[in-house]
Amino acid sequence: xxxxxxxxxxxxxxxxxxxxxxxxxxxSFDLHERETLALVGESGCGKSVTALSLLRLVEPPGxxxxxxxxRFGGRELLTLPxxxxxxxxxxxxxIVFQEPGTSLNPVLTVGLQITExxxxxxxxxxxxxxxxxxxxxxxxxxxxxxxxMRSYPHELSGGMxxxxxxxxxxxxxxxxxxxDEPTTALDVTVQAQILELLAELRDRFAMAMLLITHNxxxxxxxxxxxxxxxxxxIVETAPTGALFREPLHPYTxxxxxxxxxxxxxxxxxxxxxxxxxxxxxxxxxxRFHPRCPYAWDRCRTDEPSLxxxxxxxxxxxxxxxxxxxxxx
Amino acid sequence: MSRRLRLGTxxxxxxxxxxxxxxxxxxxxxxxxxxxMDGRNLPPSGAHPLGTDxxxxxxxxxxxxxxxxxxxxATIAVVLSITLGTVVGLTAGLTGGWVDAALMRAVDAGLAxxxxxxxxxxxxxxxxxxxxxxxxxxxxxxWFGTSRLVRAEVQSVRGRDFIAAACxxxxxxxxxxxxxxxxxxxxxxxxxxxxxxxxxxxxEAGLSYLGMGVPPPLPSWGNIIRDGHPFLxxxxxxxxxxxxxxxxxxxxxxxxxxxxxxxxxxxxA
Amino acid sequence: MSDPLVxxxxxxxxxxxxxxxxxxxxxxxxxxxxxLAIAEGETLALVGESGSGKTTLGRCVLRLIEPDAGTVTIDGVDVRALDRRAxxxxxxxxxxxxxxxxxxxNPRMRVGTAIREPLEIHGLxxxxxxxxxxxxxxxxxxxxxxxAARRPHELSGGQxxxxxIARALAPEPRFLVLDEPVSALDVxxxxxxxxxxxxxxxxxxLTYLFIAHDLAVVRQMAARLxxxxxxxxxxxxxxxxxxxxxxxxxxxxxxxxxxxxxPDGQRARIxxxxxxxxxxxxxxxxVFHPRCPHPLKDDRCRTDIPALxxVDEGRRSACHYAExxxxxxx
Numbered sequence: 001x002x003x004x005x006x007x008x009x010x011x012x013x014x015x016x017x018x019x020x021x022x023x024x025x026x027x028s029f030d031l032h033e034r035e036t037l038a039l040v041g042e043s044g045c046g047k048s049v050t051a052l053s054l055l056r057l058v059e060p061p062g063x064x065x066x067x068x069x070x071r072f073g074g075r076e077l078l079t080l081p082x083x084x085x086x087x088x089x090x091x092x093x094x095i096v097f098q099e100p101g102t103s104l105n106p107v108l109t110v111g112l113q114i115t116e117x118x119x120x121x122x123x124x125x126x127x128x129x130x131x132x133x134x135x136x137x138x139x140x141x142x143x144x145x146x147x148x149m150r151s152y153p154h155e156l157s158g159g160m161x162x163x164x165x166x167x168x169x170x171x172x173x174x175x176x177x178x179x180d181e182p183t184t185a186l187d188v189t190v191q192a193q194i195l196e197l198l199a200e201l202r203d204r205f206a207m208a209m210l211l212i213t214h215n216x217x218x219x220x221x222x223x224x225x226x227x228x229x230x231x232x233x234i235v236e237t238a239p240t241g242a243l244f245r246e247p248l249h250p251y252t253x254x255x256x257x258x259x260x261x262x263x264x265x266x267x268x269x270x271x272x273x274x275x276x277x278x279x280x281x282x283x284x285x286x287r288f289h290p291r292c293p294y295a296w297d298r299c300r301t302d303e304p305s306l307x308x309x310x311x312x313x314x315x316x317x318x319x320x321x322x323x324x325x326x327x328x
Numbered sequence: 329m330s331r332r333l334r335l336g337t338x339x340x341x342x343x344x345x346x347x348x349x350x351x352x353x354x355x356x357x358x359x360x361x362x363x364x365m366d367g368r369n370l371p372p373s374g375a376h377p378l379g380t381d382x383x384x385x386x387x388x389x390x391x392x393x394x395x396x397x398x399x400x401x402a403t404i405a406v407v408l409s410i411t412l413g414t415v416v417g418l419t420a421g422l423t424g425g426w427v428d429a430a431l432m433r434a435v436d437a438g439l440a441x442x443x444x445x446x447x448x449x450x451x452x453x454x455x456x457x458x459x460x461x462x463x464x465x466x467x468x469x470x471w472f473g474t475s476r477l478v479r480a481e482v483q484s485v486r487g488r489d490f491i492a493a494a495c496x497x498x499x500x501x502x503x504x505x506x507x508x509x510x511x512x513x514x515x516x517x518x519x520x521x522x523x524x525x526x527x528x529x530x531x532e533a534g535l536s537y538l539g540m541g542v543p544p545p546l547p548s549w550g551n552i553i554r555d556g557h558p559f560l561x562x563x564x565x566x567x568x569x570x571x572x573x574x575x576x577x578x579x580x581x582x583x584x585x586x587x588x589x590x591x592x593x594x595x596x597a
Numbered sequence: 598m599s600d601p602l603v604x605x606x607x608x609x610x611x612x613x614x615x616x617x618x619x620x621x622x623x624x625x626x627x628x629x630x631x632x633l634a635i636a637e638g639e640t641l642a643l644v645g646e647s648g649s650g651k652t653t654l655g656r657c658v659l660r661l662i663e664p665d666a667g668t669v670t671i672d673g674v675d676v677r678a679l680d681r682r683a684x685x686x687x688x689x690x691x692x693x694x695x696x697x698x699x700x701x702x703n704p705r706m707r708v709g710t711a712i713r714e715p716l717e718i719h720g721l722x723x724x725x726x727x728x729x730x731x732x733x734x735x736x737x738x739x740x741x742x743x744x745a746a747r748r749p750h751e752l753s754g755g756q757x758x759x760x761x762i763a764r765a766l767a768p769e770p771r772f773l774v775l776d777e778p779v780s781a782l783d784v785x786x787x788x789x790x791x792x793x794x795x796x797x798x799x800x801x802x803l804t805y806l807f808i809a810h811d812l813a814v815v816r817q818m819a820a821r822l823x824x825x826x827x828x829x830x831x832x833x834x835x836x837x838x839x840x841x842x843x844x845x846x847x848x849x850x851x852x853x854x855x856x857x858x859x860p861d862g863q864r865a866r867i868x869x870x871x872x873x874x875x876x877x878x879x880x881x882x883x884v885f886h887p888r889c890p891h892p893l894k895d896d897r898c899r900t901d902i903p904a905l906x907x908v909d910e911g912r913r914s915a916c917h918y919a920e921x922x923x924x925x926x927x
Contacts, residue, residue: 157872159872188810188811189868191856193868196866196868216784220860244861258784258787259858260811271785489696493702496692497715497768508703
């Protein structure tokens with residue numbers, strides 16, 4: 001069965017004063033129906049730009065480079081005429097952003113913003129759109145939904161705004177939901193609510209979900225598969241359980257060691273040395289080699305491609321080809 | 329440095345040079361009546377690149393000296409306004425409370441009256457104004473807008489963590505204002521100043537045109553335009569000389585102001 | 598504890614929020630009677646979400662905001678009683694590191710100048726001696742001495758945070774308030790900065806008040822923990838004991854909300870209904886009761902404010918049913 005969303009060789013660059021930044025550099029992945037894939041990485045790895053590129057939301061000086069391909073339901077999105085692309089946005093693929101404060105229009109009521117999306121994709125009478133909007137607000141757990149339709153974003157808390165964003169995203173029953181760091185700006189208890197809500201709605205509407213996050217804990221709780229990004233490339237993909245039990249790429253292992261945990265015995269986090277390089281100057285050959293405890297000559301001269309690491313597993317690391325070099 | 333900034337700096341730089349070296353650059357004495365018989369209202373020629381006016385004075389020399397007059401008046405007036413505006417804006421922004429409210433109501437009152445009318449009202453009370461008085465009046469009526477800008481910027485800077493960090497380090501109030509608050513509110517002040525110079529030149533030209541600015545025979549672009557007023561059809565080059573100078577200068581300062589605004593903004597965190 | 602370095606007693610700080618021209622302003626009780634104590638060389642963590650008052654409390658302890666009532670005693674000195682000049686001199690001994698690496702450094706000042714400033718103000722060093730100290734401080738926080746010439750916008754978030762730490766260390770303080778120092782940083786940078794903070798504490802014998810909302814991060818730093826909700830302390834005690842068996846339903850909910858980086862370790866979350874309420878209109882009785890998931894919650898919770906009482910050795914909780922809270926824990 002072919003994937004619902006097929007991304008191949010996606011490359012997005014930005015022209016900056018310091019040179020060309022290859023924010024997303026030859027990224028390929030599949031998203032299947034009803035699957036949740038988490039794109040995990042730290043700032044500067046290109047995960048958010050990847051999400052924006054999927055819906056062609058990247059503004060100049062950024063551009064998607066020729067040779068990239070994004071196929072959704074069999075159609076190539078990058079060559080779609082504007083009207084068809086507009087139809088895909090919101091109804092085929094919907095996106096929930098990180099900052100509900102700035103992603104909602106401050107001068108429009110919440111109700112209007114939901115019905116606007118409905119009207120943009122379906123010809124329905126106003127009353128029906130309004131009823132659907134109220135229903136959506138109830139669905140995302142907002143109390144007093146009919147009254148809340150008339151609220152403005154600034155009258156709502158961060159958690160409620162994020163629920164509104166989710167309601168907008170779901171209004172036209174998309175097949176794919178992209179959630180770009182949906183809980184980062186929220187308090188921990190509200191974060192838990194929103195994650196539960198996302199999981200519940202994903203199951204109820206049988207959607208595929210692409211979750212962008214820097215938090216491995218969040219990915220562990222909701223994703224079927226995880227793709228780890230570093231320096232504009234995917235460096236490891238694996239089913240969730242396998243990734244955590246046995247990470248193949250040293251960067252992934254480093255992330256796991258650096259994540260503070262409440263479970264298990266108290267253990268100080270182990271910090272990886274160095275920092276993420278700038279997108280205008282990715283290191284040559286393996287982009288992680290300057291920070292990698294295992295690096296040897298090959299890593300400094302040849303860039304590894306994604307090597308087969310087992311069932312549904314890949315890692316961009318020479319250790320996959322030469323596993324004996326993994327010291328205990 | 330953006331292109332705009334380079335252009336603006338070059339233009340304003342050239343104007344400043346012209347103003348400073350006007351006596352050396354001008355071919356004639358700007359108030360000398362060269363030839364009252366045959367030399368009046370002469371069109372531009374080799375001897376007089378901008379022509380002569382009704383008193384047979386060389387227009388090029390008058391325009392060059394006028395640059396001196398206009399730029400000096402404008403610069404001093406703007407320095408005065410900016411200083412006043414910054415002090416008031418800082419005080420209002422940092423103190424808050426009733427001091428802030430009182431100052432801002434005064435600013436509102438000042439802004440409510442169109443500047444030209446304010447100036448005319450003040451100047452009408454003065455017969456035969458001196459240049460110094462003119463500068464003072466221009467400066468004292470021009471600080472309202474700046475104070476608002478500065479106050480807004482100060483209020484925004486006040487809440488930032490690095491101010492709290494400086495307080496936590498034990499920095500005293502004077503040093504806090506001079507080394508932490510002021511440098512971070514400089515951007516709107518500088519831009520305001522640059523655009524202000526252009527505006528004051530326009531105002532001064534207007535006043536001189538109305539006969540209430542720089543006293544003749546001292547050349548100012550405004551009174552050059554005035555001199556040419558009765559001869560707009562017969563000798564349009566007179567007013568054109570003064571007017572052209574004003575237009576060029578105001579444009580130069582505007583371009584510089586825009587360029588500075590661009591340059592100063594994105595650099596800040 | 599015997600002779601703690603920092604003692605806060607019954608600290609109160611309110612804000613008046615204007616309610617329009619015709620109504621009296623509403624009283625926002627940001628910090629509503631908080632007491633705590635920190636021993637020398639120890640780290641006390643102050644945990645809470647937005648609206649809990651933890652940031653305001655941190656600033657009150659340093660007198661960056663004036664408390665309305667209560668006392669703050671640092672190294673035996675009543676901080677509130679100091680006059681302006683004495684306070685400025687006393688600030689040598691207590692410093693702060695902020696959360697936002699992008700706002701906590703003066704964008705117009707070079708790194709070296711910013712770190713020098715405390716040295717100059719307190720007359721600790723001048724000229725070349727000051728430069729040498731700045732270089733040593735930069736190295737101590739893991740940055741090359743050449744960073745002194747750079748401006749903040751040239752640095753990454755992690756680097757700026759290190760500069761902030763160097764600046765705080767310059768006057769050789771004994772007590773440091775760390776206000777969410779790693780919340781804005783990526784996981785690997787966060788790990789580096791936490792490691793740095795621990796090393797500095799060991800080497801210099803510093804005392805920390807560590808303010809955070811992430812309990813997993815807090816576990817890295819603090820042996821003792823204080824949980825705040827709507828301006829009050831709801832639980833306090835040794836960190837590991839609280840993680841194993843919280844004695845307040847809010848703490849239990851906070852613990853369960855922390856995402857676990859282990860797909861096999863996922864557990865049912867205690868999901869609190871609603872949003873953290875605004876500290877302006879406090880619910881009657883226990884401030885947590887509208888959202889409280891405790892099975893024993895009853896009318897008493899709606900009417901009687903629970904006192905912060907000792908429920909176990911060295912542990913206190915402000916819940917009527919604290920003893921029966923532990924089964925709630927995931």
